[in-house]
Amino acid sequence: MLDIKEITIVIWEVLALLYINVLPVHSASKNIINGIPWYDQNGKTVNAHGACIIQDAGKYWLFGEYKSDNSNAFQGFGCYSSEDLSNWRFERMALPVQKEGILGPNRVGERVKVMRCPKTGEYVMLMHADDLGYKDPYIGIATSKTINGEYKVKGALTYHGQPIKKWDMGVFQDEDGKGYLLIHHGPIYRLTDDYLSIDTLVAHVSGMGESPAMFKKNGMYYLLSSNLTSWERNDNFYFTATSLEGPWKYQGLFCPEGSLTWNSQCTFVLMLPDGTPMYMGDRWSYPHQASCATYVWMPMQAEGEKLSIPTYWHSWDIQSKKPSDVLETASEVRPLSFHSKDARKEMRIRFKGTHVALHGKTGPHGGYASITMLGQMGDTLYSSMIDCYSKVPHEGIRLITPELKYGDYTLIVKPTGDYSTWSDKKQRKYGADDCWVSLDKVYIFSTFTNH
Numbered sequence: 014m015l016d017i018k019e020i021t022i023v024i025w026e027v028l029a030l031l032y033i034n035v036l037p038v039h040s041a042s043k044n045i046i047n048g049i050p051w052y053d054q055n056g057k058t059v060n061a062h063g064a065c066i067i068q069d070a071g072k073y074w075l076f077g078e079y080k081s082d083n084s085n086a087f088q089g090f091g092c093y094s095s096e097d098l099s100n101w102r103f104e105r106m107a108l109p110v111q112k113e114g115i116l117g118p119n120r121v122g123e124r125v126k127v128m129r130c131p132k133t134g135e136y137v138m139l140m141h142a143d144d145l146g147y148k149d150p151y152i153g154i155a156t157s158k159t160i161n162g163e164y165k166v167k168g169a170l171t172y173h174g175q176p177i178k179k180w181d182m183g184v185f186q187d188e189d190g191k192g193y194l195l196i197h198h199g200p201i202y203r204l205t206d207d208y209l210s211i212d213t214l215v216a217h218v219s220g221m222g223e224s225p226a227m228f229k230k231n232g233m234y235y236l237l238s239s240n241l242t243s244w245e246r247n248d249n250f251y252f253t254a255t256s257l258e259g260p261w262k263y264q265g266l267f268c269p270e271g272s273l274t275w276n277s278q279c280t281f282v283l284m285l286p287d288g289t290p291m292y293m294g295d296r297w298s299y300p301h302q303a304s305c306a307t308y309v310w311m312p313m314q315a316e317g318e319k320l321s322i323p324t325y326w327h328s329w330d331i332q333s334k335k336p337s338d339v340l341e342t343a344s345e346v347r348p349l350s351f352h353s354k355d356a357r358k359e360m361r362i363r364f365k366g367t368h369v370a371l372h373g374k375t376g377p378h379g380g381y382a383s384i385t386m387l388g389q390m391g392d393t394l395y396s397s398m399i400d401c402y403s404k405v406p407h408e409g410i411r412l413i414t415p416e417l418k419y420g421d422y423t424l425i426v427k428p429t430g431d432y433s434t435w436s437d438k439k440q441r442k443y444g445a446d447d448c449w450v451s452l453d454k455v456y457i458f459s460t461f462t463n464h
């Protein structure tokens with residue numbers, strides 16, 4: 014047994030360790046903050062795009078595409094866990110790049126979805142696998158006995174003996190334990206009881222687009238889908254049905270027209286414990302997806318045939334499902350007038366505190382900025398990028414730096430001179446047309462957040 018003195022020494026040692034360490038102190042945040050990078054237990058950006066969440070053994074498990082900043086090639090599917098949906102722990106690469114095959118080197122791996130098969134107890138992962146030109150699509154399947162992997166690839170799903178040569182997909186698990194595979198532009202397949210193959214095609218939803226996501230509430234099935242605009246955001250829409258077989262009824266948009274689904278593309282809907290459906294969307298940022306693609310998660314209002322996210326919340330409290338103000342605990346707000354695209358000029362912000370939030374605008378002429386945080390000795394403690402592009406302009410928080418021990422720091426902001434741009438299969442050009450970075454405020458925090 015430790016006596017009180019020994020316990021005190023242990024506590025002091027633990028505290029000392031915490032304060033020497035430059036690793037971020039894990040925040041006790043209970044908020045979802047949309048459109049900015051989130052950090053895992055190691056201070057690394059949560060990298061899980063085209064994601065899904067399942068609940069298992071008292072935790073939430075997030076699976077997603079582990080993106081890179083310079084290539085669209087498959088980097089693996091990451092797995093994170095959380096007890097509160099806000100603080101995420103990187104578990105492992107649940108499915109790494111394979112030596113060969115549909116998820117081998119220089120392939121594309123997207124929209125990973127995981128379900129636990131009630132009959133076998135196995136975790137079944139489905140995904141879109143493709144070549145870099147999106148001309149060799151498959152729906153791949155992998156399984157694991159443990160939720161966080163490592164998943165073993167079984168191959169490509171077939172229907173009537175032929176591989177399903179389609180791209181965007183989603184999954185849905187019904188209350189009776191049956192698993193479904195949703196495919197872009199229409200098909201809904203029921204999986205066999207072991208989830209390892211396709212049983213039958215149950216419906217073909219006419220008018221459906223890409224990135225299908227489904228949930229059920231009070232006997233009503235809701236199917237969300239996006240238009241075909243590559244990494245660009247668009248006004249996503251939905252269908253309803255009282256049976257999976259249909260008839261499926263087109264219901265229009267679930268976010269205000271022109272908001273481009275609050276600047277996101279749907280990927281999944283998680284049912285929260287109180288029955289609220291939580292929308293999960295991607296705010297892509299091609300080509301620097303690892304640093305700059307972010308998440309938009311919002312509670313949805315679903316009542317009969319009506320589904321909506323009427324207003325955008327920059328941040329919200331998971332418990333109350335009400336908007337929150339994560340900037341209100343700042344100890345200082347400094348105005349900035351940074352409007353530049355000059356990659357040779359940097360802005361230096363010196364501050365005493367634990368972390369900062371940058372506030373500014375995004376718009377069609379916005380580009381990337383590099384962000385670096387230096388310690389007192391000039392050592393780099395954090396470096397990343399922000400994307401100031403959005404097709405529809407937006408103003409708000411662009412970044413919150415990881416929380417470090419209280420001290421003297423310098424934040425350096427510098428336009429990189431490049432911007433988010435890409436073309437689709439038809440060579441249509443998308444993205445920004447210039448590389449402006451516009452920041453108007455910095456919020457300085459001197460205590461760890463408990464938002």
Ligand code: GLA
Pocket residue numbers: 063123124181223224242243244245278
């Ligand atoms: C769409 C799809 C994504 C990805 C991109 C590639 O946004 O939904 O999963 O394939 O196109 O352009």
